[in-house]
Amino acid sequence: MAPLPVIYEDEALIAFDKPSGLAVAPDRRDPKAEHLMGLVRAQWGPDVANVHRLDADTSGLVLCAKTKPALDFLSGQFQSKTVVKTHHALTVGLPAADAFAVDLVIKEDEARPGVMCIVKKHGQTSHTGFTVLERYPQPAGRPGFAWVECAPSTGRMHQIRIHLASVGTPILNDPLYGNDTRLLLSDLKRGYKGRADEKPLISRLALHATALTCTHPLSREKLTLSAPLPNDLAVALKYLRRFAGPAGRR
Numbered sequence: 001m002a003p004l005p006v007i008y009e010d011e012a013l014i015a016f017d018k019p020s021g022l023a024v025a026p027d028r029r030d031p032k033a034e035h036l037m038g039l040v041r042a043q044w045g046p047d048v049a050n051v052h053r054l055d056a057d058t059s060g061l062v063l064c065a066k067t068k069p070a071l072d073f074l075s076g077q078f079q080s081k082t083v084v085k086t087h088h089a090l091t092v093g094l095p096a097a098d099a100f101a102v103d104l105v106i107k108e109d110e111a112r113p114g115v116m117c118i119v120k121k122h123g124q125t126s127h128t129g130f131t132v133l134e135r136y137p138q139p140a141g142r143p144g145f146a147w148v149e150c151a152p153s154t155g156r157m158h159q160i161r162i163h164l165a166s167v168g169t170p171i172l173n174d175p176l177y178g179n180d181t182r183l184l185l186s187d188l189k190r191g192y193k194g195r196a197d198e199k200p201l202i203s204r205l206a207l208h209a210t211a212l213t214c215t216h217p218l219s220r221e222k223l224t225l226s227a228p229l230p231n232d233l234a235v236a237l238k239y240l241r242r243f244a245g246p247a248g249r250r
Contacts, residue, residue, distance in 0.1 A: 060209025090206035136244035
């Protein structure tokens with residue numbers, strides 16, 4: 001694959017812009033599959049360790065530590081929930097409120113390994129705050145879309161995905177918790193005269209880990225890192241803004 005984009009690097013830290021479809025760590029169901037940390041350690045050495053994870057289908061920022069003291073210091077921040085994480089998602093359907101939060105107890109579904117489910121007890125607590133940034137209503141009979149900022153304070157597997165699905169607005173192209181809605185230019189643009197075998201504007205999970213703020217392990221100062229919006233998401237937003245026109249930009 002192409003060289004991994006490095007967002008930030010110093011003597012203690014290195015951060016990458018992970019592409020969608022690449023797991024951070026070895027997949028227990030396919031341990032030989034390529035993964036981010038395997039690629040990282042092949043180039044930067046065996047001591048580099050990821051401080052947190054993203055779902056394989058999620059693109060964006062992954063922070064790693066180069067030393068054991070840096071790893072311990074950063075891990076403590078994640079455990080104490082002092083790290084500020086920001087994701088952005090394109091949802092199918094318009095959220096009922098412009099700002100809301102979801103608190104759920106979730107765990108891995110015993111009948112479907114790799115899939116999370118909502119339970120009343122004997123699971124892990126999870127919390128995400130959401131802010132709707134832009135709304136793209138569609139004509140009657142078609143679901144609208146929304147550009148949503150997500151602020152997870154816990155880091156459970158598939159957390160943002162199952163939280164948005166639980167309120168009826170799953171992330172676009174989510175094969176586990178969503179539906180089969182596609183984002184097609186022909187559905188947005190009147191008089192569309194494109195190809196008969198039209199492809200969706202974006203064909204992967206529309207979720208991106210945009211930014212992360214932590215305390216640097218050496219300087220002890222606040223450090224904010226950000227990953228640019230991938231081209232496919234940027235193109236999808238461009239056409240939504242041009243032809244669907246956000247009804248209320250927040």
